[in-house]
Amino acid sequence: MEYLLEVKNLTKRFGGLVAVNNVSMGVKEGEVVGLLGDNGAGKSTLIKMVSGVYRPDGGKIFFMGKEVIIDSPMKAISIAIETLYQDLALAENLNAYSNIFLGREKLKKVLKFINVLDNDYMIKESKGVLDRLEIEIPSLRNRISMLSGGQRQAVAISRSIYWNAKLLIMDEPTAALGVTEQKKVLDLIRLLRSQGIGIIVISHQLYDVFSVADRLVIMRRGEKVAERNIKETNPDEIVSLIVGAEKVSEKICPADRD
Amino acid sequence: MSNMVTQRNGIHRFFLQLGSKWAIIFLILGAILFSIISPGFLSFNGIQVILINSPFILLLALAETFVIITGGIDLSVGFVMGFASVVSAKLIALFVVMGMNDLFSIITGIVITLVIGIIPGFVNGVLVARLKVPPFIATFSMLGITHGISELLIKGVVAKNMPVLAGKIGNGSLIYIVPGKTVSFFIKPLIQRGGNLIEILPTVFVIPFIFILIFAFILKRTKFGQHTYAVGGNIDAAIRAGIDVKNHLIKIYMLSSLFATIAGILYVLRYITGKADAGTGFLLDGIVAVVIGGASLYGGIGSVWKTIIGCFIILVLENGLRMLGFPTFYKYILVGIVLIFAVLVDKLFPELIHKED
Numbered sequence A: 001m002e003y004l005l006e007v008k009n010l011t012k013r014f015g016g017l018v019a020v021n022n023v024s025m026g027v028k029e030g031e032v033v034g035l036l037g038d039n040g041a042g043k044s045t046l047i048k049m050v051s052g053v054y055r056p057d058g059g060k061i062f063f064m065g066k067e068v069i070i071d072s073p074m075k076a077i078s079i080a081i082e083t084l085y086q087d088l089a090l091a092e093n094l095n096a097y098s099n100i101f102l103g104r105e106k107l108k109k110v111l112k113f114i115n116v117l118d119n120d121y122m123i124k125e126s127k128g129v130l131d132r133l134e135i136e137i138p139s140l141r142n143r144i145s146m147l148s149g150g151q152r153q154a155v156a157i158s159r160s161i162y163w164n165a166k167l168l169i170m171d172e173p174t175a176a177l178g179v180t181e182q183k184k185v186l187d188l189i190r191l192l193r194s195q196g197i198g199i200i201v202i203s204h205q206l207y208d209v210f211s212v213a214d215r216l217v218i219m220r221r222g223e224k225v226a227e228r229n230i231k232e233t234n235p236d237e238i239v240s241l242i243v244g245a246e247k248v249s250e251k252i253c254p255a256d257r258d
Numbered sequence B: 001m002s003n004m005v006t007q008r009n010g011i012h013r014f015f016l017q018l019g020s021k022w023a024i025i026f027l028i029l030g031a032i033l034f035s036i037i038s039p040g041f042l043s044f045n046g047i048q049v050i051l052i053n054s055p056f057i058l059l060l061a062l063a064e065t066f067v068i069i070t071g072g073i074d075l076s077v078g079f080v081m082g083f084a085s086v087v088s089a090k091l092i093a094l095f096v097v098m099g100m101n102d103l104f105s106i107i108t109g110i111v112i113t114l115v116i117g118i119i120p121g122f123v124n125g126v127l128v129a130r131l132k133v134p135p136f137i138a139t140f141s142m143l144g145i146t147h148g149i150s151e152l153l154i155k156g157v158v159a160k161n162m163p164v165l166a167g168k169i170g171n172g173s174l175i176y177i178v179p180g181k182t183v184s185f186f187i188k189p190l191i192q193r194g195g196n197l198i199e200i201l202p203t204v205f206v207i208p209f210i211f212i213l214i215f216a217f218i219l220k221r222t223k224f225g226q227h228t229y230a231v232g233g234n235i236d237a238a239i240r241a242g243i244d245v246k247n248h249l250i251k252i253y254m255l256s257s258l259f260a261t262i263a264g265i266l267y268v269l270r271y272i273t274g275k276a277d278a279g280t281g282f283l284l285d286g287i288v289a290v291v292i293g294g295a296s297l298y299g300g301i302g303s304v305w306k307t308i309i310g311c312f313i314i315l316v317l318e319n320g321l322r323m324l325g326f327p328t329f330y331k332y333i334l335v336g337i338v339l340i341f342a343v344l345v346d347k348l349f350p351e352l353i354h355k356e357d
Helices: A043-050 A073-078 A096-100 A119-132 A149-162 A179-194 A206-212 A235-243 A246-257 B002-006 B010-020 B022-037 B044-053 B055-069 B077-097 B102-117 B119-130 B135-154 B164-170 B203-221 B223-233 B235-240 B245-271 B280-292 B304-323 B329-348
Strands: A003-014 A017-028 A032-037 A058-063 A066-068 A081-084 A107-110 A114-117 A167-171 A198-202 A215-220 A223-229 B173-177 B183-185 B198-202
Touching: A003 A043, A003 A198, A017 A032, A017 A043, A017 A058, A017 A198, A017 A223, A032 A043, A032 A179, A032 A206, A032 A235, A043 A081, A043 A167, A043 A198, A073 A081, A081 A149, A096 A119, A096 A149, A114 B223, A119 A149, A149 A167, A149 A179, A179 A198, A179 A206, A198 A206, A206 A235, A215 A235, A223 A235, B022 B304, B022 B329, B044 B198, B044 B203, B044 B304, B055 B077, B055 B203, B055 B223, B055 B245, B055 B280, B055 B304, B077 B102, B077 B119, B077 B135, B077 B245, B077 B280, B102 B119, B102 B164, B102 B245, B119 B135, B119 B245, B164 B203, B164 B245, B173 B203, B198 B203, B203 B223, B203 B245, B203 B304, B223 B235, B223 B245, B235 B245, B280 B304, B280 B329, B304 B329
Parallel strands: A032 A198, A032 A215, A081 A167, A167 A198
Antiparallel strands: A003 A017, A003 A058, A058 A066, A107 A114, A215 A223, B173 B183, B173 B198
């Protein structure tokens, strides 16, 4: 199957430091790709080039078969690539549906010339997307600050999905959550996959990644060091790939020379 | 945290509801208390006196409501008000001297003052939004600048020589009733000496009240209001949601200056003088009213109507103490105590903050 997102030979330098060096990878529709690597391996930089935060110094990005130039976060959103950062970017003083529609509020006219917020419409639509994602939230009118970490994550995800994200990039989606909530978010990721959305998950929690991902891409010091199907690998191998243990490099180097 | 909130029982919920409305309960109790001690307090005239004294604090508090919701503060509103009073008084007097008729001088003077009056806000907004100057510093500098310019304009005295009409407008009322004879709006009917004339709703209250109605609506029901809350709640989220945060902040500070300017113009119409320090006392009252109204100085929380309740708590205290013969200083002490109380309620009972918008 063709890739939904494919990056080819992406490179990013900060001064003399090569943060991402010649990395190629892809995500298919309805596929979860785990992006793994130690701190400073270049995962975030790679992702930020796809989400429009950084401009690559070299390489190409293809989305839905066409080459795209993503020069701003708004551009990424406009072509249906949504990124969920760890801080979720929710306004905690606003309620769930206001956050889902933030910046893209639905308006209606009163007295034929005054534009006001169409709250009923926004509530109805938000309910629809939450139902689709099987998310339960006590009340859509509750401020985000009244919700738990998992519920906030769910609201942030629903926002992306409501605006028709085809590719969802999640940065440490389970990091700040309790065990039950982690499980719910992982279930949500599986549900999104079943609905045909391509997902890239960055995480340090190997167990979580193994439980949802179809494929793993491992980075070290700015380079992609390995790519594994989840069925053909195990956590031990992945850990040694991440830290760059001796026997693993032996295993990979011959392949690289081909 | 969510479990704690959802599991509360009926009585607890009742007290929470009651507690979250402490400001309005405090206002009602205060009004009852004062009207028992001093019978004239809640009389027709007693209420009119409160309304006549209300416009400046109402307008400055309205200005602070918007700024504080975005997480900022505007310390310049007091002296922008003074600046506007001086500019409008000077302009009106100038136009009269130039030979324009009184009404036209007043209208032209007011319009030009409104335009000049939003400049300090524009500068504040650019400093805060584009040049990342902390609001406290930016607006504090503007406080000094507007104060200095006003004093220069009037050379340290006051701006006078207003046409009589100005005072008539500023001390007029919305409705006049001559019992058994006529009812008129805005225009004071001629009455015989000793005749009975009832004046209802002073103009200086009606004008701010119209702005309050409009801007309460804007804050609660429109995209502009929603973005104001979003900027104060999480500025990064607002930026990532595509909101033009910088321009929004500039508009907010201009709005703040606009309200202060209107306050300054009303001051001239009421007292027929322009003074550099016309608004000095109202800055603190305005900020206090917003905080009593439950707004968070960290931004994101607050509402126009709650601010108005805060304003009337201060006005009731002020007027009640005056009627009982206490010097004004007692008001400052009481307002200070109420402010500390308001902040403590917020700190000790965070559940009181409404969980819904």
